[in-house]
Amino acid sequence: MHPAQLPPRRALPWRLNEPHSTMPIHWFPGHMHATKKALVKRLPDIDVVIELLDARLPGSSANPLLAELVDLAGGKPALKVLNKQDLADPERTALWLAHYQAQPGTQALALDASDAAPARKLVAACRALVPLRGGMVKPVRVLICGIPNVGKSTLMNTLNGQRVAKTGDEPGITKTQQKIALAPDFYLVDTPGLLWPRIVVAESGYHLAASGGIGRNAYDEEEVALALLARVREAYGERLRARYKLDDFSAATDEGLLADIARKRGGLRAGGQVNLQKAAEIAINDFRSGAWGRISLETPQEFMQWLACGEALESERQAKALARPLRRGKTITPMGGAGDMDEGAPPV
Numbered sequence: 595m596h597p598a599q600l601p602p603r604r605a606l607p608w609r610l611n612e613p614h615s616t617m618p619i620h621w622f623p624g625h626m627h628a629t630k631k632a633l634v635k636r637l638p639d640i641d642v643v644i645e646l647l648d649a650r651l652p653g654s655s656a657n658p659l660l661a662e663l664v665d666l667a668g669g670k671p672a673l674k675v676l677n678k679q680d681l682a683d684p685e686r687t688a689l690w691l692a693h694y695q696a697q698p699g700t701q702a703l704a705l706d707a708s709d710a711a712p713a714r715k716l717v718a719a720c721r722a723l724v725p726l727r728g729g730m731v732k733p734v735r736v737l738i739c740g741i742p743n744v745g746k747s748t749l750m751n752t753l754n755g756q757r758v759a760k761t762g763d764e765p766g767i768t769k770t771q772q773k774i775a776l777a778p779d780f781y782l783v784d785t786p787g788l789l790w791p792r793i794v795v796a797e798s799g800y801h802l803a804a805s806g807g808i809g810r811n812a813y814d815e816e817e818v819a820l821a822l823l824a825r826v827r828e829a830y831g832e833r834l835r836a837r838y839k840l841d842d843f844s845a846a847t848d849e850g851l852l853a854d855i856a857r858k859r860g861g862l863r864a865g866g867q868v869n870l871q872k873a874a875e876i877a878i879n880d881f882r883s884g885a886w887g888r889i890s891l892e893t894p895q896e897f898m899q900w901l902a903c904g905e906a907l908e909s910e911r912q913a914k915a916l917a918r919p920l921r922r923g924k925t926i927t928p929m930g931g932a933g934d935m936d937e938g939a940p941p942v
């Protein structure tokens with residue numbers, strides 16, 4: 595669905611202060627089925643799967659559906675590419691790279707759009723994963739996947755040396771499939787952005803929304819900005835203080851901090867009331883553009899804990915759903931949960 599046709603903005607059905615509640619994002623639009631089918635069909639002829647991740651939120655920007663489909667195809671050597679490393683905290687990026695490198699059949703590297711020669715790095719990393727392939731008889735066939743807005747088109751354009759697909763910061767723009775040869779015996783196939791059947795990690799919903807991985811019609815900016823500030827103030831509080839010229843805010847609530855940002859940034863309505871919506875937009879945009887400096891929202895250790903909590907809650911939810919008869923209009927999603935087949939829901 596084109597973003598212009600999206601229904602009016604609505605809040606996501608998850609709440610702050612319930613960090614491990616599930617956030618059912620009940621959509622599974624038609625083209626998702628097509629993407630899934632295309633992937634399943636293509637995987638048998640693929641040697642390496644590159645997953646493009648957002649270096650600021652590697653765990654949250656990994657789509658569990660991709661892992662599921664690759665497993666169904668019998669597993670594939672994987673290259674995790676942490677893109678937008680120019681915006682991420684280098685220390686945390688190093689932790690994530692080590693985390694992925696420790697996984698069997700997996701290589702990892704960090705990139706950014708300004709990287710002049712990503713092709714050489716990508717080709718070398720993929721070749722190392724499949725040393726028995728190469729040459730014209732057995733070319734290396736690589737599939738590149740990633741969630742919307744993670745930088746797939748930008749990377750493909752850089753690799754291709756020309757502008758081949760529309761890039762923009764609004765997720766969910768459908769792109770046609772491309773195939774590019776990075777060497778005579780090495781080619782890369784692109785896929786349209788994979789959508790989530792369901793987000794089970796509460797923190798991931800916030801991180802994806804804050805980074806631009808979820809369409810802006812699907813969340814409430816104030817809620818997302820509060821979650822973002824809560825997260826960022828823990829490790830990077832000084833950056834916020836410097837950016838907005840704030841006094842010590844260690845005793846302030848997250849709402850108080852957002853209100854302070856509103857006051858400093860012209861977010862006051864007539865009568866002196868603070869405009870939290872405006873402050874939320876400023877905070878989110880500043881995070882996205884890197885105005886707070888290089889920040890990563892998660893470490894591997896934290897993410898693994900969130901994932902364990904999210905999966906435990908998801909299992910409980912599924913057990914409850916199975917124990918009661920399905921209501922009319924409900925279907926089973928591929929993750930096994932009961933979801934609305936809501937064609938009118940916003941894309942991620």
Ligand code: GDP
Binds near residue numbers: 677747763
């Ligand atoms: P796609 O939906 O995955 O194809 O994402 P795009 O390639 O359209 O990129 C989404 C946005 O992220 C665009 O505004 C890009 O300019 C920006 N972007 C992509 N890669 C990088 C990167 O490595 N660093 C930074 N700072 N921005 C990037």
